[in-house]
Amino acid sequence: MTAFLIALGILLGLALLVVLWLVGIYNGLVRLRQAVKNAWAQIDVQLKRRHDLIPNLVNTVKGYAAHEKDTFERVVNARAKATSATLPADKIKAEGELTAALGKLLMVAEAYPELKANTNFLQLQGELTSTEDRIALSRQTYNDAVTQYNTDLQVFPNVVVAGMMGFKEEPLFETPAEQREAPQVQF
Amino acid sequence: MSDFAPFIPWIGLLLGALCIYASLRSGKRKRLVDDTPTSKTTGVFIGLVELKGTAEIDQPLVSFLAECKCVHYAWSVEEHWRRTVTETYTDKDGRTRTRTRVESGWTTVASGGEMIPFYLKDDLGAILVRPEGAEIEAQKVFAQTCGTGNPLYYGKGPAEAIMNSTYTRRFTETAIPLHTPLYVMGQSRERDDVVAPEIAQDNAAPMFLISTRTEEQVSRGFGWAYWLWGLFGMALAIAGFVIRDGEAGLDPGTRFLGYVLIGIGFILAWMLGWAWMVFNSLVGLRQRVRQAWATLDVQLKRRHDLIPNLVEVVKGLRDHESTLQTELAELRSQAAATPPGVAGPDFHGLAKMTIGIAERYPELTAQDSFLELQRELVNTEQRIALARGYFNEIATFYNTRLEIIPDRFIAPIARLRPQLLLAATDFERAPVEVQFAE
Numbered sequence: 001m002t003a004f005l006i007a008l009g010i011l012l013g014l015a016l017l018v019v020l021w022l023v024g025i026y027n028g029l030v031r032l033r034q035a036v037k038n039a040w041a042q043i044d045v046q047l048k049r050r051h052d053l054i055p056n057l058v059n060t061v062k063g064y065a066a067h068e069k070d071t072f073e074r075v076v077n078a079r080a081k082a083t084s085a086t087l088p089a090d091k092i093k094a095e096g097e098l099t100a101a102l103g104k105l106l107m108v109a110e111a112y113p114e115l116k117a118n119t120n121f122l123q124l125q126g127e128l129t130s131t132e133d134r135i136a137l138s139r140q141t142y143n144d145a146v147t148q149y150n151t152d153l154q155v156f157p158n159v160v161v162a163g164m165m166g167f168k169e170e171p172l173f174e175t176p177a178e179q180r181e182a183p184q185v186q187f
Numbered sequence: 188m189s190d191f192a193p194f195i196p197w198i199g200l201l202l203g204a205l206c207i208y209a210s211l212r213s214g215k216r217k218r219l220v221d222d223t224p225t226s227k228t229t230g231v232f233i234g235l236v237e238l239k240g241t242a243e244i245d246q247p248l249v250s251f252l253a254e255c256k257c258v259h260y261a262w263s264v265e266e267h268w269r270r271t272v273t274e275t276y277t278d279k280d281g282r283t284r285t286r287t288r289v290e291s292g293w294t295t296v297a298s299g300g301e302m303i304p305f306y307l308k309d310d311l312g313a314i315l316v317r318p319e320g321a322e323i324e325a326q327k328v329f330a331q332t333c334g335t336g337n338p339l340y341y342g343k344g345p346a347e348a349i350m351n352s353t354y355t356r357r358f359t360e361t362a363i364p365l366h367t368p369l370y371v372m373g374q375s376r377e378r379d380d381v382v383a384p385e386i387a388q389d390n391a392a393p394m395f396l397i398s399t400r401t402e403e404q405v406s407r408g409f410g411w412a413y414w415l416w417g418l419f420g421m422a423l424a425i426a427g428f429v430i431r432d433g434e435a436g437l438d439p440g441t442r443f444l445g446y447v448l449i450g451i452g453f454i455l456a457w458m459l460g461w462a463w464m465v466f467n468s469l470v471g472l473r474q475r476v477r478q479a480w481a482t483l484d485v486q487l488k489r490r491h492d493l494i495p496n497l498v499e500v501v502k503g504l505r506d507h508e509s510t511l512q513t514e515l516a517e518l519r520s521q522a523a524a525t526p527p528g529v530a531g532p533d534f535h536g537l538a539k540m541t542i543g544i545a546e547r548y549p550e551l552t553a554q555d556s557f558l559e560l561q562r563e564l565v566n567t568e569q570r571i572a573l574a575r576g577y578f579n580e581i582a583t584f585y586n587t588r589l590e591i592i593p594d595r596f597i598a599p600i601a602r603l604r605p606q607l608l609l610a611a612t613d614f615e616r617a618p619v620e621v622q623f624a625e
Contacts, residue, residue, distance in 0.1 A: 054496075061503075065504075068507075068511065069507065072514040073514060075514075118504060118508065121501075121503065121504035121507075124500050125497055125501070125556060125559050125560070125563070128496050128497060128500065129497070129563055130382045132489045133382045133383075134382050135489070135492075137233060137377045137384065139485045140232045141233045141377060143233070143234070143478055143482060144232075146481075147477070147478040151470065151471045151474040151475075154474065155467040155471065172480070172481035172484075173481045174481070175484040175488040179487065179491040180487045180491075181491075182490065183490065183494045183495050185498050185564070186498075
């Protein structure tokens with residue numbers, strides 16, 4: 001009788017261990033699947049950042065460029081007007097306009113020595129690059145999460161548990177065929 | 188003693204099973220080292236990567252004993268002791284006797300070390316490595332045994348002596364000196380401070396190793412561990428039975444056949460474990476081949492999204508600059524048109540201002556933008572080329588595994604198929620003609 005009880009106890013103990021082990025595998029898979037979802041959301045964070053940031057940056061750069069161009073045009077026009085003026089009264093008025101326009105341009109150039117349009121454009125180029133780098137890195141992080149999950153899904157004995165519990169492989173990042181071609185740079 | 192004897196074989200078998208585990212773990216790590224292509228620092232993607240380069244940092248550590256510039260060091264001071272012990276024992280006739288014995292040994296009296304994040308530099312660039320949590324195989328940079336006469340003895344060791352000290356100390360230090368070639372295998376992740384990857388500890392990663400040995404040496408080391416643990420385990424499994432038989436008063440020589448059977452059983456268990464390990468390793472490798480393909484896709488997508496926009500920006504600047512330069516030229520000519528003392532409109536006072544502005548706008552400023560675009564085009568294509576190269580290499584390792592013996596017997600169980608390599612299409616193979624004429 002006691003021998004039977006001991007055997008039963010051992011069997012129950014073993015069964016408990018197996019159950020705990022299966023639960024461990026299941027929980028591990030659930031965690032990795034959640035990590036995949038999180039990594040996917042992180043890409044969205046970066047895409048959203050791009051969507052919100054880049055148009056505004058472009059508009060800022062455009063605005064500055066327009067301002068710069070406008071200031072220059074005003075100086076050149078005032079200069080031309082002053083040169084062509086013959087009457088002393090016109091001349092004084094034209095020179096006054098010219099001095100004001102030049103002063104404004106000098107002020108812009110002095111106040112923001114680093115903010116000339118070309119610097120702005122360069123910064124925009126840099127920000128575009130680093131934005132795409134961020135997106136690329138977050139996509140790679142997603143790929144790695146998928147790789148860990150899919151690997152964990154396919155190794156033995158997890159593959160058995162995954163099959164029973166209906167875990168499915170997650171897709172890796174894919175670029176549509178037409179976007180895989182090199183873009184043509186043309187000026 | 189004899190009450191305990193029946194359990195000895197079980198202990199032997201258990202230790203043997205642990206040795207099988209250690210053996211297969213080494214085998215798995217060897218396969219990981221062998222099947223992972225070496226990435227360039229600029230081609231590092233998020234995931235498990237293998238890198239080769241030198242350790243570099245602007246402000247290195249200075250090691251304690253050897254005082255060499257390094258990125259990691261660990262030192263220890265051991266002191267020698269010797270003592271005479273008297274022990275009581277019972278001899279064959281049941282009488283209690285005493286005898287003296289001299290014991291000696293080394294005790295660690297002081298130790299320490301430090302490590303800092305460093306850059307791993309190769310021919311294309313550098314990447315940050317955070318060594319916390321890594322298995323570090325460093326070089327021995329200092330080893331000296333000395334007595335109290337040496338200034339080192341008290342200079343770098345503690346003032347107090349231990350019990351029974353013989354006043355001999357052994358100073359040893361291992362370090363990763365600056366500019367040492369390193370082999371690194373670890374998980375990369377995104378850096379917090381800048382948009383770049385870094386190598387750091389990750390609990391989910393199968394390996395994080397920083398070694399001053401070469402890849403071949405590391406791989407061979409795992410290979411030896413694989414076989415030696417296996418043989419050691421077999422010896423332990425058999426030894427358990429031999430000892431029990433000895434305790435039971437049986438002549439082990441007569442039970443030779445039994446031991447051979449146990450050995451064969453052990454080998455069968457080991458082979459089963461081997462098949463399991465290889466199955467998982469191959470399945471993991473296939474997934475990493477797919478990851479390499481997806482990394483390439485990420486880089487292609489980056490090119491597709493980035494380059495047209497960069498080109499638009501450069502175009503925008505070019506148009507803006509051309510308008511501006513026309514106006515600047517006019518300003519310059521106007522300033523020059525009215526030299527002092529010459530008849531005509533007198534803008535004497537304004538000439539200085541005009542020249543000042545013109546100087547602040549040097550000509551051809553769009554050039555920087557064009558240069559930057561060229562750099563980014565090169566960088567982008569370089570990334571893509573590295574991703575393609577990596578894919579081809581890992582796919583080759585994978586295809587090789589599917590063909591070699593004994594792996595090819597496991598591959599069908601996992602239903603593994605060989606992977607096609609990437610190749611250039613015919614028109615891409617032709618040399619590129621550079622033409623500037625429209």
